[in-house]
Amino acid sequence: MKEKIQEKFKSLFATEGTLYMSSGRINLIGEHTDYNGGYVFPGAINCGIMAAIEPNGTDTVKVFSIDKDEYVEFGLSEDSLPEQHWPRYIFGVCREILKRGGKVEGFNAVFAGDVPLGAGLSSSAALESTFAFALNELFNNGSIDKFELARIGQSTEHNYCGVKCGIMDQFASLFGKEGALIRLNCKTGEYKYFPFHPQGYKVVLLDTCVKHNLASSAYNKRRESCERAAAAIKANHPEVDFLSDAKRVWLDEVRDKISEEDFLRAEYVIGEVQRVLDVCDALERDDYETVGEMMYQTHFGLSKLYEVSCEELDFLNKLARKCEVTGSRVMGGGFGGCTINLVKEELYDTFVTTALEQFTQKFGHAPKIYNVVISDGARKL
Numbered sequence: 001m002k003e004k005i006q007e008k009f010k011s012l013f014a015t016e017g018t019l020y021m022s023s024g025r026i027n028l029i030g031e032h033t034d035y036n037g038g039y040v041f042p043g044a045i046n047c048g049i050m051a052a053i054e055p056n057g058t059d060t061v062k063v064f065s066i067d068k069d070e071y072v073e074f075g076l077s078e079d080s081l082p083e084q085h086w087p088r089y090i091f092g093v094c095r096e097i098l099k100r101g102g103k104v105e106g107f108n109a110v111f112a113g114d115v116p117l118g119a120g121l122s123s124s125a126a127l128e129s130t131f132a133f134a135l136n137e138l139f140n141n142g143s144i145d146k147f148e149l150a151r152i153g154q155s156t157e158h159n160y161c162g163v164k165c166g167i168m169d170q171f172a173s174l175f176g177k178e179g180a181l182i183r184l185n186c187k188t189g190e191y192k193y194f195p196f197h198p199q200g201y202k203v204v205l206l207d208t209c210v211k212h213n214l215a216s217s218a219y220n221k222r223r224e225s226c227e228r229a230a231a232a233i234k235a236n237h238p239e240v241d242f243l244s245d246a247k248r249v250w251l252d253e254v255r256d257k258i259s260e261e262d263f264l265r266a267e268y269v270i271g272e273v274q275r276v277l278d279v280c281d282a283l284e285r286d287d288y289e290t291v292g293e294m295m296y297q298t299h300f301g302l303s304k305l306y307e308v309s310c311e312e313l314d315f316l317n318k319l320a321r322k323c324e325v326t327g328s329r330v331m332g333g334g335f336g337g338c339t340i341n342l343v344k345e346e347l348y349d350t351f352v353t354t355a356l357e358q359f360t361q362k363f364g365h366a367p368k369i370y371n372v373v374i375s376d377g378a379r380k381l
């Protein structure tokens with residue numbers, strides 16, 4: 001990837017450019033907790049976006065995407081929004097830096113990536129974070145703090161790409177560290193690194209390649225259920241602003257006051273907030289068996305209580321159990337996408353082969369396999 005980028009940069013711009021990169025991410029546990037004020041527990045992974053960048057002394061951005069095989073130029077004013085989709089991520093980052101009083105001038109760039117697009121590994125956050133990190137160094141002497149860079153990426157998605165995402169993806173891409181997961185408190189922004197050295201295990205994602213268009217309307221309904229449940233609990237316990245503030249017994253107190261459906265949704269969320277904490281404790285003891293068990297519990301909750309799984313995901317989860325995989329669950333919002341699996345090295349081949357065979361037989365297409373290692377986030381190379 002690096003050689004390709006450098007070669008292309010030289011042929012287009014006749015100079016070298018400086019290399020930057022940032023990563024995709026996984027989330028080990030903590031699903032649908034972000035909007036409930038709870039924890040997420042992501043880490044950056046060993047695939048990302050790499051870019052060669054150099055200021056060009058003009059007010060025009062000139063950028064070539066190797067993967068899209070497309071060259072685009074755009075200006076830096078608000079009315080210069082590029083027509084194509086991919087340059088909007090870069091344009092948005094420039095605009096969001098400028099809106100915050102930062103400096104961005106014209107530059108040349110060539111970039112490529114190896115994060116699968118749209119698979120739930122946040123290729124878009126990797127792209128935003130690469131450019132946010134680089135433009136901060138090249139034009140602002142690194143004066144914008146990393147959390148603000150994450151917000152710049154998030155605002156880019158909101159304002160220029162039509163995606164109302166949370167902060168997790170950009171946060172993980174920018175703050176990621178080799179061998180560490182990051183527990184982020186979505187209410188306060190506090191975060192803490194935890195060791196993740198699963199010696200003798202692999203982390204593998206199985207992508208169902210299913211995209212359900214149900215996801216966004218169901219997502220809103222889930223949020224509303226959580227808000228209703230939190231409001232009912234708040235009547236008894238005024239300190240509860242989010243479901244993450246509630247104790248499990250407080251939910252039982254309002255069982256008759258909310259619908260059965262809202263109760264089940266809240267039961268999942270309160271359980272999930274606790275599971276993130278339990279997984280953190282387990283990681284400090286290098287207890288990967290407990291981590292795995294929590295992942296199965298999360299999958300059960302997402303499938304049966306929160307009801308955001310689908311046949312394909314449940315199939316892969318069940319198969320993981322049968323193959324004695326240590327932990328397995330749906331990763332991301334649900335209704336499709338990947339399962340994340342923590343599997344002992346000696347069981348890996350059997351698991352992947354069986355999954356490929358049986359999934360294909362049942363659903364008529366093969367799942368995609370992504371092996372991931374927890375790695376560094378945004379950096380200059």
Ligand code: ADP
Pocket residue numbers: 049065067068085086087089112113114116117118119120121122123124125127
């Ligand atoms: P993801 O879950 O991977 O973040 P998104 O739909 O949010 O999926 O973002 C994917 C979009 O990000 C692509 O459609 C493209 O515009 C941009 N993108 C990601 N990776 C690349 C890349 N390597 N080259 C060009 N554009 C990319």
Ligand code: MG
Pocket residue numbers: 122123124125
């Ligand atoms: Mg994305």
